[in-house]
Amino acid sequence: MKNLLFFTAFLFSHFISYAQDKSPYVLYNANGKKLSYKKMIKVLKEKDIVLFGEYHNNAIAHWLQLEVTKDLKQSRDLVLGAEMFEADNQEPLDLYLQGRLSAKGLDSNARLWKNYPTDYAPLVNFAKENKLAFAATNIPRKFASLVSKGGFEKLDSLSAKEKSWIAPLPIAYDAELPGYKKMLEMMGGHGGPNLPKAQAIKDATMSHFILKY
Template sequence: MKPIFCICLLSLATLVATAQDKPAYRLFDQSGKEVSYGQMLKNSKKADVVFFGEQHNNPISHWLQIELAQDLEKESNGRLIMGAEMFERDNQSILTEYLNGQINTKSFEEEARVWDNYATDYKPLVELAKSKKLPFIATNVPRRYANMVYKQGIESLNPLTSEAKSWIAPLPIEVDMNLPSYQAMAKMMGGHGGEAATTNLVKSQAVKDATMGYFIAQNLKKGHVFLHFNGAYHSDLKEGTVWYVRKYAPGKDMVTISTVEQDNIDKLDEENLKKADFIICVPAKMTKTY
Protein backbone atom coordinates (compact mmCIF):
# COMPACT_ATOMS: atom_id res chain seq x y z
CA MET A 1 0.00 0.00 0.00
CA LYS A 2 1.45 3.37 -1.00
CA PRO A 3 2.27 5.83 1.82
CA ILE A 4 0.12 8.61 0.36
CA PHE A 5 -2.87 6.29 0.18
CA CYS A 6 -2.32 5.22 3.79
CA ILE A 7 -2.30 8.84 4.93
CA CYS A 8 -5.54 9.57 3.06
CA LEU A 9 -7.18 6.47 4.50
CA LEU A 10 -6.14 7.40 8.03
CA SER A 11 -7.43 10.96 7.56
CA LEU A 12 -10.76 9.65 6.29
CA ALA A 13 -11.06 7.27 9.24
CA THR A 14 -10.36 10.12 11.67
CA LEU A 15 -12.96 12.30 9.97
CA VAL A 16 -15.60 9.58 10.15
CA ALA A 17 -14.81 8.88 13.82
CA THR A 18 -15.11 12.59 14.63
CA ALA A 19 -18.40 12.87 12.78
CA GLN A 20 -19.79 9.94 14.76
CA ASP A 21 -18.56 11.24 18.12
CA LYS A 22 -21.34 12.60 20.33
CA PRO A 23 -19.81 14.21 23.43
CA ALA A 24 -22.17 14.73 26.34
CA TYR A 25 -20.51 18.06 27.14
CA ARG A 26 -17.55 20.30 26.44
CA LEU A 27 -15.80 22.44 29.03
CA PHE A 28 -14.66 25.98 28.32
CA ASP A 29 -12.98 28.78 30.25
CA GLN A 30 -14.55 32.23 30.42
CA SER A 31 -12.89 33.30 27.15
CA GLY A 32 -14.31 30.33 25.25
CA LYS A 33 -11.13 28.26 25.15
CA GLU A 34 -11.77 24.54 25.58
CA VAL A 35 -10.20 23.18 28.76
CA SER A 36 -10.05 19.85 30.56
CA TYR A 37 -11.89 18.60 33.63
CA GLY A 38 -8.46 18.20 35.20
CA GLN A 39 -7.87 21.94 34.90
CA MET A 40 -11.19 22.69 36.56
CA LEU A 41 -10.34 20.29 39.39
CA LYS A 42 -6.87 21.82 39.80
CA ASN A 43 -8.28 25.34 40.13
CA SER A 44 -11.12 24.22 42.38
CA LYS A 45 -8.92 22.49 44.94
CA LYS A 46 -6.96 25.74 45.45
CA ALA A 47 -10.08 27.84 46.05
CA ASP A 48 -11.79 28.82 49.29
CA VAL A 49 -15.21 28.57 47.64
CA VAL A 50 -16.35 26.80 44.48
CA PHE A 51 -19.79 27.67 43.12
CA PHE A 52 -21.19 24.90 40.95
CA GLY A 53 -23.97 26.56 38.95
CA GLU A 54 -26.37 23.97 37.60
CA GLN A 55 -29.40 23.78 35.39
CA HIS A 56 -31.69 22.04 37.85
CA ASN A 57 -32.89 19.34 35.44
CA ASN A 58 -29.65 18.80 33.56
CA PRO A 59 -28.14 15.33 34.15
CA ILE A 60 -24.64 16.40 33.11
CA SER A 61 -24.64 19.09 35.83
CA HIS A 62 -25.57 16.52 38.45
CA TRP A 63 -23.12 13.89 37.25
CA LEU A 64 -20.22 16.36 37.27
CA GLN A 65 -21.26 17.63 40.69
CA ILE A 66 -20.79 14.25 42.31
CA GLU A 67 -17.60 13.63 40.32
CA LEU A 68 -16.12 16.95 41.42
CA ALA A 69 -17.20 16.43 45.03
CA GLN A 70 -15.63 12.98 45.17
CA ASP A 71 -12.41 14.19 43.56
CA LEU A 72 -12.13 17.24 45.82
CA GLU A 73 -12.66 15.05 48.87
CA LYS A 74 -9.78 12.84 47.75
CA GLU A 75 -7.50 15.67 46.64
CA SER A 76 -8.04 17.62 49.87
CA ASN A 77 -7.72 14.62 52.18
CA GLY A 78 -11.24 15.17 53.43
CA ARG A 79 -10.96 18.94 53.90
CA LEU A 80 -14.18 19.56 52.02
CA ILE A 81 -17.36 21.33 53.09
CA MET A 82 -20.48 21.12 50.96
CA GLY A 83 -23.53 23.34 50.89
CA ALA A 84 -26.56 23.80 48.71
CA GLU A 85 -29.37 26.10 47.70
CA MET A 86 -31.62 23.02 47.81
CA PHE A 87 -31.69 22.97 51.63
CA GLU A 88 -33.17 25.79 53.71
CA ARG A 89 -31.66 27.16 56.89
CA ASP A 90 -34.45 26.03 59.20
CA ASN A 91 -33.71 22.44 58.15
CA GLN A 92 -30.03 22.49 59.11
CA SER A 93 -30.63 20.57 62.33
CA ILE A 94 -32.56 17.85 60.48
CA LEU A 95 -29.82 17.60 57.86
CA THR A 96 -27.10 17.40 60.53
CA GLU A 97 -29.02 14.77 62.49
CA TYR A 98 -29.26 12.64 59.37
CA LEU A 99 -25.56 13.03 58.55
CA ASN A 100 -24.73 12.00 62.13
CA GLY A 101 -26.93 8.89 61.91
CA GLN A 102 -29.36 10.17 64.55
CA ILE A 103 -32.46 9.94 62.33
CA ASN A 104 -33.27 7.56 59.50
CA THR A 105 -33.61 8.26 55.79
CA LYS A 106 -37.42 8.24 55.83
CA SER A 107 -37.64 10.82 58.62
CA PHE A 108 -35.05 13.06 56.99
CA GLU A 109 -36.61 13.03 53.52
CA GLU A 110 -40.13 13.56 54.86
CA GLU A 111 -39.23 16.46 57.16
CA ALA A 112 -36.48 18.32 55.28
CA ARG A 113 -38.73 19.50 52.39
CA VAL A 114 -36.37 17.92 49.86
CA TRP A 115 -36.85 18.85 46.22
CA ASP A 116 -38.84 16.55 43.93
CA ASN A 117 -35.64 15.52 42.12
CA TYR A 118 -33.73 14.88 45.35
CA ALA A 119 -33.46 11.11 44.93
CA THR A 120 -31.77 11.28 41.54
CA ASP A 121 -29.89 14.58 41.70
CA TYR A 122 -28.95 15.57 45.27
CA LYS A 123 -29.12 12.43 47.37
CA PRO A 124 -25.73 11.21 46.02
CA LEU A 125 -24.13 14.41 47.36
CA VAL A 126 -25.73 14.07 50.79
CA GLU A 127 -24.79 10.39 50.97
CA LEU A 128 -21.19 11.25 50.07
CA ALA A 129 -21.12 13.75 52.93
CA LYS A 130 -22.58 11.16 55.28
CA SER A 131 -20.17 8.39 54.29
CA LYS A 132 -17.11 10.65 54.47
CA LYS A 133 -18.28 12.56 57.57
CA LEU A 134 -18.23 15.89 55.74
CA PRO A 135 -20.17 18.98 56.81
CA PHE A 136 -23.14 19.80 54.59
CA ILE A 137 -24.59 23.28 55.03
CA ALA A 138 -28.18 24.26 54.31
CA THR A 139 -27.66 27.75 52.91
CA ASN A 140 -30.95 28.96 51.46
CA VAL A 141 -33.52 31.21 53.09
CA PRO A 142 -36.78 29.44 54.01
CA ARG A 143 -38.91 29.91 50.91
CA ARG A 144 -41.81 31.39 52.90
CA TYR A 145 -39.67 34.44 53.64
CA ALA A 146 -38.64 34.91 50.01
CA ASN A 147 -42.35 34.71 49.12
CA MET A 148 -43.12 37.25 51.84
CA VAL A 149 -40.65 39.71 50.31
CA TYR A 150 -42.13 39.20 46.86
CA LYS A 151 -45.67 39.88 48.09
CA GLN A 152 -45.09 42.46 50.82
CA GLY A 153 -41.64 43.97 50.29
CA ILE A 154 -38.32 43.45 52.05
CA GLU A 155 -39.44 45.50 55.07
CA SER A 156 -41.87 42.68 55.92
CA LEU A 157 -38.91 40.74 57.34
CA ASN A 158 -38.31 43.27 60.12
CA PRO A 159 -41.10 42.14 62.51
CA LEU A 160 -40.06 38.47 62.38
CA THR A 161 -38.97 36.74 65.58
CA SER A 162 -35.29 36.49 66.46
CA GLU A 163 -35.41 32.76 65.69
CA ALA A 164 -36.81 33.42 62.21
CA LYS A 165 -34.20 36.11 61.59
CA SER A 166 -31.46 33.61 62.49
CA TRP A 167 -32.35 31.77 59.27
CA ILE A 168 -31.85 34.88 57.13
CA ALA A 169 -28.81 37.04 56.34
CA PRO A 170 -28.49 39.90 58.86
CA LEU A 171 -30.99 42.69 58.33
CA PRO A 172 -31.06 45.16 56.71
CA ILE A 173 -29.91 43.39 53.55
CA GLU A 174 -28.13 45.58 51.04
CA VAL A 175 -29.52 45.15 47.52
CA ASP A 176 -27.71 46.58 44.50
CA MET A 177 -30.53 46.94 41.97
CA ASN A 178 -27.97 47.95 39.32
CA LEU A 179 -26.26 44.56 39.15
CA PRO A 180 -26.66 43.34 35.55
CA SER A 181 -28.21 40.04 36.66
CA TYR A 182 -30.85 41.84 38.72
CA GLN A 183 -31.42 44.32 35.90
CA ALA A 184 -31.98 41.39 33.53
CA MET A 185 -34.48 39.88 35.96
CA ALA A 186 -36.37 43.16 36.16
CA LYS A 187 -36.39 43.39 32.38
CA MET A 188 -37.84 39.91 32.09
CA MET A 189 -40.80 41.06 34.17
CA GLY A 190 -41.60 43.51 31.40
CA GLY A 191 -43.46 45.79 33.79
CA HIS A 192 -45.91 43.03 34.70
CA GLY A 193 -47.56 43.92 37.99
CA GLY A 194 -45.98 47.38 38.09
CA GLU A 195 -42.73 48.78 39.45
CA ALA A 196 -43.32 47.63 43.02
CA ALA A 197 -43.83 44.02 41.95
CA THR A 198 -40.66 44.12 39.86
CA THR A 199 -38.65 45.59 42.74
CA ASN A 200 -40.01 43.00 45.16
CA LEU A 201 -39.15 40.16 42.78
CA VAL A 202 -35.55 41.30 42.54
CA LYS A 203 -35.31 41.81 46.30
CA SER A 204 -36.75 38.36 47.00
CA GLN A 205 -33.98 36.96 44.81
CA ALA A 206 -31.44 39.10 46.67
CA VAL A 207 -32.64 37.74 50.02
CA LYS A 208 -31.89 34.23 48.74
CA ASP A 209 -28.49 35.31 47.42
CA ALA A 210 -27.61 37.18 50.60
CA THR A 211 -28.65 34.32 52.86
CA MET A 212 -26.67 31.78 50.88
CA GLY A 213 -23.68 34.12 50.78
CA TYR A 214 -23.84 34.81 54.50
CA PHE A 215 -24.02 31.16 55.56
CA ILE A 216 -21.27 30.18 53.14
CA ALA A 217 -19.11 32.89 54.72
CA GLN A 218 -20.04 31.75 58.23
CA ASN A 219 -18.95 28.19 57.51
CA LEU A 220 -15.65 28.77 55.74
CA LYS A 221 -12.70 27.01 57.34
CA LYS A 222 -9.03 27.65 56.69
CA GLY A 223 -7.44 24.99 54.51
CA HIS A 224 -10.82 23.67 53.38
CA VAL A 225 -12.74 23.99 50.12
CA PHE A 226 -16.41 24.97 50.36
CA LEU A 227 -18.24 23.43 47.37
CA HIS A 228 -21.63 25.07 46.89
CA PHE A 229 -24.39 23.81 44.62
CA ASN A 230 -26.87 26.32 43.23
CA GLY A 231 -28.82 27.30 40.16
CA ALA A 232 -26.38 28.92 37.73
CA TYR A 233 -28.25 32.23 37.86
CA HIS A 234 -27.19 32.61 41.51
CA SER A 235 -23.49 32.73 40.60
CA ASP A 236 -23.25 33.60 36.89
CA LEU A 237 -21.16 36.68 36.11
CA LYS A 238 -19.85 36.40 39.69
CA GLU A 239 -22.92 38.25 40.89
CA GLY A 240 -25.79 37.10 43.10
CA THR A 241 -24.48 34.85 45.86
CA VAL A 242 -20.86 35.48 44.85
CA TRP A 243 -21.39 39.23 45.33
CA TYR A 244 -22.61 38.61 48.89
CA VAL A 245 -19.75 36.25 49.80
CA ARG A 246 -17.39 39.04 48.78
CA LYS A 247 -19.30 41.35 51.11
CA TYR A 248 -19.39 38.97 54.10
CA ALA A 249 -15.94 37.36 53.60
CA PRO A 250 -13.79 39.70 51.51
CA GLY A 251 -10.58 38.48 49.96
CA LYS A 252 -11.54 34.84 49.54
CA ASP A 253 -10.46 32.93 46.43
CA MET A 254 -13.57 31.85 44.53
CA VAL A 255 -14.06 29.69 41.45
CA THR A 256 -17.33 29.71 39.54
CA ILE A 257 -18.76 26.99 37.32
CA SER A 258 -21.80 27.43 35.11
CA THR A 259 -23.88 25.08 32.98
CA VAL A 260 -25.28 26.19 29.63
CA GLU A 261 -27.17 24.41 26.87
CA GLN A 262 -26.49 25.01 23.17
CA ASP A 263 -27.59 23.46 19.88
CA ASN A 264 -23.93 23.16 18.89
CA ILE A 265 -21.35 22.61 21.62
CA ASP A 266 -18.23 22.78 19.44
CA LYS A 267 -17.85 26.44 20.28
CA LEU A 268 -19.16 28.54 23.15
CA ASP A 269 -21.85 30.97 22.03
CA GLU A 270 -21.00 34.63 22.53
CA GLU A 271 -23.86 35.10 24.99
CA ASN A 272 -22.29 32.48 27.26
CA LEU A 273 -18.79 33.93 27.35
CA LYS A 274 -17.60 35.21 30.75
CA LYS A 275 -20.51 33.64 32.61
CA ALA A 276 -18.09 31.77 34.88
CA ASP A 277 -14.50 30.65 35.25
CA PHE A 278 -15.53 27.28 33.83
CA ILE A 279 -18.55 26.75 31.60
CA ILE A 280 -20.03 23.29 31.03
CA CYS A 281 -21.64 23.31 27.60
CA VAL A 282 -24.28 20.62 27.11
CA PRO A 283 -26.29 19.76 23.96
CA ALA A 284 -29.69 21.41 24.11
CA LYS A 285 -31.39 18.10 23.28
CA MET A 286 -29.81 16.35 26.27
CA THR A 287 -32.39 14.37 28.22
CA LYS A 288 -33.64 15.94 31.47
CA THR A 289 -33.90 14.54 34.96
CA TYR A 290 -37.49 15.85 35.19
Protein backbone atom coordinates in the same frame (compact mmCIF):
# COMPACT_ATOMS: atom_id res chain seq x y z
CA MET B 1 -7.86 24.74 54.75
CA LYS B 2 -11.19 23.32 53.59
CA ASN B 3 -12.86 23.84 50.23
CA LEU B 4 -16.50 24.86 50.29
CA LEU B 5 -18.31 23.41 47.29
CA PHE B 6 -21.67 25.07 46.75
CA PHE B 7 -24.35 24.02 44.28
CA THR B 8 -26.66 26.71 42.92
CA ALA B 9 -28.94 27.62 40.07
CA PHE B 10 -26.87 28.98 37.19
CA LEU B 11 -24.65 27.18 34.73
CA PHE B 12 -21.24 28.88 34.71
CA SER B 13 -18.60 26.41 33.60
CA HIS B 14 -19.99 23.58 31.54
CA PHE B 15 -22.38 23.08 28.66
CA ILE B 16 -23.95 20.05 27.02
CA SER B 17 -22.18 19.21 23.79
CA TYR B 18 -24.03 17.95 20.73
CA ALA B 19 -20.87 17.47 18.70
CA GLN B 20 -20.31 14.40 16.57
CA ASP B 21 -18.19 12.73 19.24
CA LYS B 22 -21.21 12.75 21.60
CA SER B 23 -19.13 13.92 24.54
CA PRO B 24 -21.49 14.42 27.52
CA TYR B 25 -19.99 17.79 28.44
CA VAL B 26 -17.45 20.41 27.41
CA LEU B 27 -15.55 22.60 29.86
CA TYR B 28 -14.44 26.18 29.22
CA ASN B 29 -12.36 28.59 31.25
CA ALA B 30 -13.24 32.24 31.90
CA ASN B 31 -11.75 33.23 28.54
CA GLY B 32 -13.90 30.81 26.57
CA LYS B 33 -11.12 28.32 25.90
CA LYS B 34 -11.70 24.60 26.24
CA LEU B 35 -10.39 23.13 29.46
CA SER B 36 -9.65 19.52 30.33
CA TYR B 37 -11.33 17.98 33.35
CA LYS B 38 -7.92 17.25 34.89
CA LYS B 39 -6.85 20.88 34.52
CA MET B 40 -10.12 22.10 35.99
CA ILE B 41 -9.70 19.92 39.08
CA LYS B 42 -6.13 21.19 39.48
CA VAL B 43 -7.39 24.78 39.44
CA LEU B 44 -10.31 24.09 41.79
CA LYS B 45 -8.06 22.44 44.35
CA GLU B 46 -6.44 25.82 44.93
CA LYS B 47 -9.74 27.63 45.62
CA ASP B 48 -11.38 28.16 49.00
CA ILE B 49 -14.91 28.35 47.57
CA VAL B 50 -16.20 26.62 44.44
CA LEU B 51 -19.59 27.67 43.05
CA PHE B 52 -21.04 24.95 40.83
CA GLY B 53 -23.92 26.25 38.74
CA GLU B 54 -26.59 23.95 37.43
CA TYR B 55 -29.81 23.55 35.56
CA HIS B 56 -31.82 21.89 38.31
CA ASN B 57 -33.12 19.06 36.11
CA ASN B 58 -29.96 18.43 34.10
CA ALA B 59 -28.71 14.91 34.83
CA ILE B 60 -25.24 15.55 33.38
CA ALA B 61 -24.75 18.57 35.63
CA HIS B 62 -25.68 16.57 38.73
CA TRP B 63 -23.44 13.69 37.71
CA LEU B 64 -20.55 16.08 37.17
CA GLN B 65 -21.17 17.71 40.55
CA LEU B 66 -20.70 14.34 42.23
CA GLU B 67 -17.57 13.51 40.23
CA VAL B 68 -16.00 16.90 41.02
CA THR B 69 -16.85 16.46 44.70
CA LYS B 70 -15.24 13.02 44.80
CA ASP B 71 -12.08 14.21 43.08
CA LEU B 72 -11.66 17.30 45.26
CA LYS B 73 -12.16 15.19 48.37
CA GLN B 74 -9.11 13.10 47.46
CA SER B 75 -6.75 15.96 48.28
CA ARG B 76 -8.46 17.97 51.03
CA ASP B 77 -11.47 18.19 53.32
CA LEU B 78 -14.65 19.71 51.96
CA VAL B 79 -17.76 21.43 53.20
CA LEU B 80 -20.73 21.03 50.86
CA GLY B 81 -23.65 23.40 50.53
CA ALA B 82 -26.72 23.62 48.33
CA GLU B 83 -29.41 26.08 47.35
CA MET B 84 -32.04 23.35 47.59
CA PHE B 85 -31.72 23.14 51.39
CA GLU B 86 -33.32 26.01 53.32
CA ALA B 87 -31.57 27.21 56.45
CA ASP B 88 -34.30 26.08 58.84
CA ASN B 89 -33.72 22.54 57.56
CA GLN B 90 -30.14 22.44 58.85
CA GLU B 91 -31.11 20.43 61.94
CA PRO B 92 -32.79 17.49 60.13
CA LEU B 93 -30.00 17.54 57.54
CA ASP B 94 -27.39 17.31 60.31
CA LEU B 95 -29.32 14.52 62.02
CA TYR B 96 -29.38 12.55 58.77
CA LEU B 97 -25.65 13.04 58.23
CA GLN B 98 -25.03 11.81 61.78
CA GLY B 99 -27.13 8.68 61.20
CA ARG B 100 -29.77 9.80 63.70
CA LEU B 101 -32.52 10.38 61.14
CA SER B 102 -33.62 8.06 58.33
CA ALA B 103 -33.88 9.04 54.68
CA LYS B 104 -37.66 8.96 55.08
CA GLY B 105 -37.38 11.22 58.12
CA LEU B 106 -35.26 13.67 56.16
CA ASP B 107 -37.84 13.71 53.40
CA SER B 108 -40.60 14.40 55.92
CA ASN B 109 -38.78 17.20 57.73
CA ALA B 110 -36.67 19.02 55.15
CA ARG B 111 -39.07 19.97 52.30
CA LEU B 112 -36.93 18.17 49.72
CA TRP B 113 -37.29 18.93 46.03
CA LYS B 114 -38.95 16.33 43.83
CA ASN B 115 -35.67 15.47 42.11
CA TYR B 116 -33.79 15.03 45.38
CA PRO B 117 -33.61 11.18 45.22
CA THR B 118 -31.91 11.13 41.82
CA ASP B 119 -30.00 14.42 41.72
CA TYR B 120 -29.06 15.50 45.25
CA ALA B 121 -29.20 12.39 47.45
CA PRO B 122 -25.92 11.06 45.98
CA LEU B 123 -24.14 14.24 47.14
CA VAL B 124 -25.74 14.17 50.58
CA ASN B 125 -24.94 10.49 50.97
CA PHE B 126 -21.36 11.11 49.90
CA ALA B 127 -21.12 13.72 52.65
CA LYS B 128 -22.61 11.25 55.12
CA GLU B 129 -20.23 8.46 54.17
CA ASN B 130 -17.21 10.76 54.39
CA LYS B 131 -18.30 12.68 57.49
CA LEU B 132 -18.46 16.02 55.66
CA ALA B 133 -20.50 19.02 56.75
CA PHE B 134 -23.34 20.02 54.44
CA ALA B 135 -24.72 23.56 54.72
CA ALA B 136 -28.39 24.35 54.22
CA THR B 137 -27.84 27.80 52.77
CA ASN B 138 -31.07 29.15 51.33
CA ILE B 139 -33.63 31.41 52.98
CA PRO B 140 -36.89 29.66 53.92
CA ARG B 141 -39.10 30.20 50.92
CA LYS B 142 -41.95 31.66 52.98
CA PHE B 143 -39.68 34.54 54.00
CA ALA B 144 -38.58 35.17 50.41
CA SER B 145 -42.27 35.23 49.53
CA LEU B 146 -42.85 37.89 52.18
CA VAL B 147 -40.23 40.09 50.54
CA SER B 148 -41.66 39.45 47.08
CA LYS B 149 -45.06 40.65 48.25
CA GLY B 150 -44.12 43.50 50.55
CA GLY B 151 -40.42 44.34 50.40
CA PHE B 152 -37.64 43.95 52.96
CA GLU B 153 -39.72 45.68 55.62
CA LYS B 154 -41.83 42.53 55.97
CA LEU B 155 -38.83 40.80 57.56
CA ASP B 156 -38.75 43.22 60.49
CA SER B 157 -41.59 41.41 62.22
CA LEU B 158 -39.80 38.04 62.28
CA SER B 159 -38.72 36.56 65.59
CA ALA B 160 -35.06 36.34 66.56
CA LYS B 161 -35.15 32.61 65.79
CA GLU B 162 -36.61 33.22 62.35
CA LYS B 163 -34.06 35.93 61.61
CA SER B 164 -31.29 33.43 62.39
CA TRP B 165 -32.26 31.65 59.17
CA ILE B 166 -31.59 34.67 56.95
CA ALA B 167 -28.71 37.06 56.31
CA PRO B 168 -28.25 39.79 58.94
CA LEU B 169 -30.55 42.72 58.27
CA PRO B 170 -30.52 45.13 56.63
CA ILE B 171 -28.85 43.69 53.56
CA ALA B 172 -27.14 45.81 50.91
CA TYR B 173 -29.35 46.04 47.82
CA ASP B 174 -28.56 47.61 44.46
CA ALA B 175 -31.55 47.62 42.11
CA GLU B 176 -29.24 48.64 39.25
CA LEU B 177 -27.30 45.39 39.21
CA PRO B 178 -27.66 43.81 35.74
CA GLY B 179 -29.05 40.53 37.06
CA TYR B 180 -31.85 42.21 38.99
CA LYS B 181 -32.70 44.55 36.12
CA LYS B 182 -32.81 41.59 33.73
CA MET B 183 -35.13 39.75 36.10
CA LEU B 184 -37.65 42.58 35.89
CA GLU B 185 -37.34 42.71 32.11
CA MET B 186 -37.95 38.97 31.79
CA MET B 187 -41.13 39.26 33.87
CA GLY B 188 -42.43 42.09 31.70
CA GLY B 189 -43.24 44.18 34.75
CA HIS B 190 -45.59 41.56 36.23
CA GLY B 191 -43.38 40.73 39.21
CA GLY B 192 -43.20 44.28 40.52
CA PRO B 193 -40.18 46.03 42.09
CA ASN B 194 -40.07 43.61 45.02
CA LEU B 195 -39.32 40.56 42.85
CA PRO B 196 -35.56 41.23 42.56
CA LYS B 197 -35.54 42.09 46.27
CA ALA B 198 -36.74 38.54 46.97
CA GLN B 199 -33.84 37.24 44.88
CA ALA B 200 -31.46 39.59 46.68
CA ILE B 201 -32.42 38.23 50.11
CA LYS B 202 -31.87 34.72 48.77
CA ASP B 203 -28.46 35.72 47.39
CA ALA B 204 -27.46 37.44 50.63
CA THR B 205 -28.61 34.51 52.77
CA MET B 206 -26.79 31.91 50.71
CA SER B 207 -23.62 34.04 50.79
CA HIS B 208 -23.98 34.48 54.55
CA PHE B 209 -24.15 30.77 55.26
CA ILE B 210 -21.36 29.95 52.82
CA LEU B 211 -19.03 32.42 54.55
CA LYS B 212 -19.85 31.01 57.99
CA TYR B 213 -17.61 28.10 57.07
